[in-house]
Amino acid sequence: MNRRFYIITVVFLLIGTALPTFAQDVLIKNGTVLTVTKGTIENGDVLIKKGIITRIGNNIEAPAGFKVIDATGLYVMPGIIDSHTHIALTGTNEGTDAITSEVKMRDVINSEDPGIFTALSGGVTMVHTMHGSANPIAGENVTLKLKWGKTAEDMLVSEAFRTLKFALGENPKRANSFGPTRGTPRYPQTRMGVIAIIRREFLRAKQYKEDWDRYNQAVKKNKRLIPPRKDLRLEPLVEMLEGKMFARVHAYQADETLEFIALAKEMGFKIACFEHVSEAFKITKELVEENIGISIFADGWAYKMEASQGIAYNAGYATKKGVLVSINSDSGERIRRLFNDAAKAMKYGGLNEEEALRLITINPAIQLGVDKIVGSLEVGKHGDIALFREHPMSIYTRCEKTIVEGEVYFDREKGGEK
Amino acid sequence: MIKRLLFFCLLILSGLTFLSAETKKSGVIVIQGATVVTVTGDPIPGGTIVIEGDRIAAVGKDIPVPAGAVVLDATGLFAYPGMIDAGCFLGLQEIRMVRATVDSQETGRVNPQVSALEALRPDSMHIPISLSTGITAALVLPSGGLISGKCGLIKLTGWTTEEMTIKDPVAMVVQFPSMRGSRRPSDTPQPPSRNLQDLQEIFDQARYYGQAVSAAAADKALPLPDFNETLQFMQPVVSGELPVLFNVHSEKDILDCIDFVKKEKIKAVFMGVTLGWKAADKIAEAGIPVILGSMTDMPSSWDDGYDAVYRNPVLLHEAGVKIAFSSQSSSLAKDLPSMAGKAAAFGLDRSEALKAVTINSAEILGVAESMGSLEKGKLANIVLCDDDILELRTNIRHVFVEGVEADLSTVYTELLNKWKKRHKKPE
Numbered sequence: 001m002n003r004r005f006y007i008i009t010v011v012f013l014l015i016g017t018a019l020p021t022f023a024q025d026v027l028i029k030n031g032t033v034l035t036v037t038k039g040t041i042e043n044g045d046v047l048i049k050k051g052i053i054t055r056i057g058n059n060i061e062a063p064a065g066f067k068v069i070d071a072t073g074l075y076v077m078p079g080i081i082d083s084h085t086h087i088a089l090t091g092t093n094e095g096t097d098a099i100t101s102e103v104k105m106r107d108v109i110n111s112e113d114p115g116i117f118t119a120l121s122g123g124v125t126m127v128h129t130m131h132g133s134a135n136p137i138a139g140e141n142v143t144l145k146l147k148w149g150k151t152a153e154d155m156l157v158s159e160a161f162r163t164l165k166f167a168l169g170e171n172p173k174r175a176n177s178f179g180p181t182r183g184t185p186r187y188p189q190t191r192m193g194v195i196a197i198i199r200r201e202f203l204r205a206k207q208y209k210e211d212w213d214r215y216n217q218a219v220k221k222n223k224r225l226i227p228p229r230k231d232l233r234l235e236p237l238v239e240m241l242e243g244k245m246f247a248r249v250h251a252y253q254a255d256e257t258l259e260f261i262a263l264a265k266e267m268g269f270k271i272a273c274f275e276h277v278s279e280a281f282k283i284t285k286e287l288v289e290e291n292i293g294i295s296i297f298a299d300g301w302a303y304k305m306e307a308s309q310g311i312a313y314n315a316g317y318a319t320k321k322g323v324l325v326s327i328n329s330d331s332g333e334r335i336r337r338l339f340n341d342a343a344k345a346m347k348y349g350g351l352n353e354e355e356a357l358r359l360i361t362i363n364p365a366i367q368l369g370v371d372k373i374v375g376s377l378e379v380g381k382h383g384d385i386a387l388f389r390e391h392p393m394s395i396y397t398r399c400e401k402t403i404v405e406g407e408v409y410f411d412r413e414k415g416g417e418k
Numbered sequence: 419m420i421k422r423l424l425f426f427c428l429l430i431l432s433g434l435t436f437l438s439a440e441t442k443k444s445g446v447i448v449i450q451g452a453t454v455v456t457v458t459g460d461p462i463p464g465g466t467i468v469i470e471g472d473r474i475a476a477v478g479k480d481i482p483v484p485a486g487a488v489v490l491d492a493t494g495l496f497a498y499p500g501m502i503d504a505g506c507f508l509g510l511q512e513i514r515m516v517r518a519t520v521d522s523q524e525t526g527r528v529n530p531q532v533s534a535l536e537a538l539r540p541d542s543m544h545i546p547i548s549l550s551t552g553i554t555a556a557l558v559l560p561s562g563g564l565i566s567g568k569c570g571l572i573k574l575t576g577w578t579t580e581e582m583t584i585k586d587p588v589a590m591v592v593q594f595p596s597m598r599g600s601r602r603p604s605d606t607p608q609p610p611s612r613n614l615q616d617l618q619e620i621f622d623q624a625r626y627y628g629q630a631v632s633a634a635a636a637d638k639a640l641p642l643p644d645f646n647e648t649l650q651f652m653q654p655v656v657s658g659e660l661p662v663l664f665n666v667h668s669e670k671d672i673l674d675c676i677d678f679v680k681k682e683k684i685k686a687v688f689m690g691v692t693l694g695w696k697a698a699d700k701i702a703e704a705g706i707p708v709i710l711g712s713m714t715d716m717p718s719s720w721d722d723g724y725d726a727v728y729r730n731p732v733l734l735h736e737a738g739v740k741i742a743f744s745s746q747s748s749s750l751a752k753d754l755p756s757m758a759g760k761a762a763a764f765g766l767d768r769s770e771a772l773k774a775v776t777i778n779s780a781e782i783l784g785v786a787e788s789m790g791s792l793e794k795g796k797l798a799n800i801v802l803c804d805d806d807i808l809e810l811r812t813n814i815r816h817v818f819v820e821g822v823e824a825d826l827s828t829v830y831t832e833l834l835n836k837w838k839k840r841h842k843k844p845e
Contacts, residue, residue, distance in 0.1 A: 309833055396809075
C-alpha cells in the first residue's frame with residue numbers, strides 16, 4: 001500500500017517536471033503576423049512546438065494539449081532584440097585599468113534585475129548586455145534570452161557571437177572617476193593614446209601568440225620545455241586574432257571610427273559592429289565597403305560633445321545607404337520603447353514599416369550572429385514573440401504579451417506579473 | 419541664346435517679386451482642403467483656414483477665398499494648432515555634459531531673482547528641431563534648488579529673446595524633488611518636508627518684508643527695511659500675482675502643497691506629479707492644473723506597476739484634473755507629441771491627449787485667448803502635416819507662426835545635406 005503510494009507520487013512528480021515542455025507548446029491565433037522577413041499575414045496563426053516555430057499561416061488548428069493565445073486585433077511580431085544594453089549585470093565598468101580584456105560579463109549576470117522585466121514589458125526577448133565604455137579594451141559581453149525568473153545559465157545564448165567591448169573617444173579619455181585611483185589621470189587621455197594603447201595590446205598579443213606557437217612546436221621535440229606564462233588579459237586578444245571573437249566598438253565620431261577600421265586591418269581582427277556612431281551618416285561608404293554594422297540610438301544626441309552631431313536621420317539614412325543598422329537602448333528605461341525609437345526612422349530617413357521593424361529584430365540578430373534562430377517569424381526559428389495592440393510602429397501601441405520560446409514571460413492582462 | 423535665357427530669368431524673378439509684393443499687400447493666406455483639427459471643435463474635413471496678418475480670420479467649410487489672397491492647397495493634409503511644450507530647457511541647455519553650454523540651474527537653493535529667459539540663447543540648435551516637429555511655443559524652465567527662478571513662455575521663431583517672448587514671467591518655479599524607491603506609508607502623520615518648512619519661512623518673511631516696504635512707502639517717516647533680494651523678488655508670488663509652479667512628485671508632497679496653496683492663497687500649477695494618481699481627487703478638488711513630467715521617467719516604486727507613469731495622465735484626467743504634457747528636455751524636446759501619444763496608448767482618449775499639448779497647455783499658461791486651438795481671432799500658429807500629429811511617422815509639411823510660414827530647416831537637415839554631397843555618385 002505504502003509502496004504503491006510512493007510510486008504514484010513519484011510518477012506524478014515526474015509528470016510535473018515534464019510539464020514545462022508542454023508550456024512551450026502554444027498556438028498564437030488570428031493576429032496580424034509581421035514576420036519581418038516574409039511579409040505580413042492577416043488573420044495569421046503561429047504554431048510553436050517545444051519553443052520552436054513549426055508553422056505560420058492561416059487557419060491552423062491547435063494540436064491537443066497546446067495552449068491557445070487569442071491574438072485577435074493584435075499584431076504578432078518577432079521578439080525585439082537589443083543589440084546594446086547593460087541590464088541584468090551586477091557591474092558594468094572595470095574602470096581601474098585602461099585594458100581589462102580579461103573580465104567577462106557572463107560572470108556578473110544578475111538574473112533578478114528588474115530591468116529584465118522592464119525590457120519584457122516593451123516586447124524585448126533578447127539582449128546583448130555589455131561592458132561599459134570606460135576602457136579602450138574592456139571585457140567580453142554576453143547575449144541573453146530574457147527568461148525572467150530563471151537562472152543566468154538558462155538565459156545564456158550559446159549560438160551568439162563572442163564579442164569583446166572596445167571604447168574610443170570621450171569615455172575612455174576621461175575615465176578615472178572610478179575606484180581608489182579616482183582623479184589621477186589614467187593613460188590614455190587623448191584619442192591618440194586610445195588608438196596607441198589598443199595597438200600596443202594587440203602587438204603584445206601577437207608576440208604572446210608567437211611565443212605559444214613556438215612553444216607548441218618545440219614541445220613536440222622536447223617535452224621538458226617550460227611553457228610561456230599564461231596571460232589572461234592577452235588570451236581574449238589572441239582569440240580575436242584567431243577570429244574566434246569579434247570587436248564591438250563604442251565610437252561616436254566618424255574620424256575615430258575610421259581610425260579603428262584601419263587599426264583592425266593593421267592588426268588583423270574583425271569588427272562585429274560599431275556602437276553609437278552618431279556620425280555614421282558621414283561614413284556610410286566605408287561601413288558598407290567593410291560590411292560593418294552599427295548599433296545606434298534613434299535620436300539620443302547632444303548630451304556630450306562627441307554626440308553633438310548625432311542627427312536623427314542617422315539610422316534611416318545609413319539604412320538606405322546599405323549599412324546594417326540596429327537601434328539600441330543602452331539603457332534600462334529606453335529598452336521598453338525600442339519600438340517607438342525604430343518608428344522614428346520612418347519620419348527621419350523615410351523607412352517603411354518593415355524596414356523600421358528590421359532595426360530592432362532581424363538586423364540586431366544578424367549583428368549578434370543569431371539570425372538563424374531569432375529575429376523574424378519563420379519556421380524553425382525560436383518562438384520569441386511580442387504581441388502588440390496597434391501596429392508596433394504607432395505611438396498608440398503597447399505591448400500586451402512577450403513570449404520567449406513559447407512561454408509567456410510578460411502578460412499585461414495579469415498586471416504585468418508572470 | 420544667353421540673352422534669351424537672361425530675359426527668361428528676369429521674367430521669373432519679376433514674377434516672384436510680384437507674388438511676394440502681392441502677398442505683403444493683402445497679407446492674406448488661405449489654407450484650403452486640409453482636415454482642420456480645431457481641437458476645441460469637431461475636425462473639419464476639406465476645411466479652409468484664412469490667415470490675415472498674424473491672426474486666423476476664419477476657419478470652416480466653404481469659406482470664399484478673399485481677393486488677392488495666396489492660396490495654399492493642403493488637400494490630403496491635416497491642420498493642427500501649433501503645439502505648446504509646457505516645460506523644457508530649450509535655449510538653456512545646448513550640450514548637457516558640457517557645462518559651458520548649460521545655463522538652466524543656478525547655484526544655491528533660493529533664487530527667485532533669476533529669470534530663465536534672461537539666459538535664453540535664441541540661436542540654440544534645438545529650437546528649430548522642436549519647431550519642425552510642430553511645436554510653436556514652449557515654457558522655458560530654470561531648475562534645481564528649492565526656488566529655481568522664473569520660467570517664461572517663448573515662441574519658437576524670432577532672432578532675439580525679445581522677439582521670441584510671449585509671456586515672461588509665467589511662474590516662479592519651486593522644486594520638491596522626487597523620492598526614488600518605495601516609501602512605506604506611515605500611520606502617524608508626518609511633518610511637512612524640510613523643503614516646505616523652508617518655503618513657509620521664506621513666504622512669512624516675504625510677507626513681513628512687503629508690509630514693511632508698503633508701510634514705509636505710505637509714511638516717509640518710517641525707515642525702509644534692509645534691502646533683501648530674495649524677499650523683494652518673492653513679492654509678486656506672496657501677493658498672489660505670480661503663480662508658483664510646484665515641481666512635485668510624491669503623494670505626501672502633493673497633499674502638503676495643496677494645503678500650502680490654500681493657506682497662502684496663491685495661484686499654483688503642479689509639474690511632474692509622478693505619483694499624482696495617488697492624490698488625483700485631491701488635486702482635482704483643489705482645482706490645480708498639472709503639467710506632467712517626462713513620460714520616459716521610470717516608476718518610483720515597483721509596487722506601483724511597471725506602467726504607473728504611463729497610466730498617470732489618464733487617471734488624473736478621469737479625476738477631473740486639467741493636464742498638459744512637457745518634454746523636460748532640450749535635445750529631445752521634439753518628443754513632446756510622443757509623450758501625449760504614449761499616454762493615449764495607456765488609456766487617455768486621443769483627443770484628450772491632443773488637448774494636453776495644445777489648448778490645455780495654453781489655458782494653464784494663461785495664453786488661451788491667443789493660442790492652443792484653430793479658432794477665429796487666435797494667432798495663426800498652424801501646423802500642416804500628412805498624418806496624426808502625435809504619430810512618430812508623421813511628416814510636418816508647413817508651420818505658420820503668427821501668420822508667417824517658418825523655415826523648417828534644422829541642424830539635422832543642414833548636416834545631412836552637407837554630408838550627402840560626399841556620398842553623391844559622380845555623374
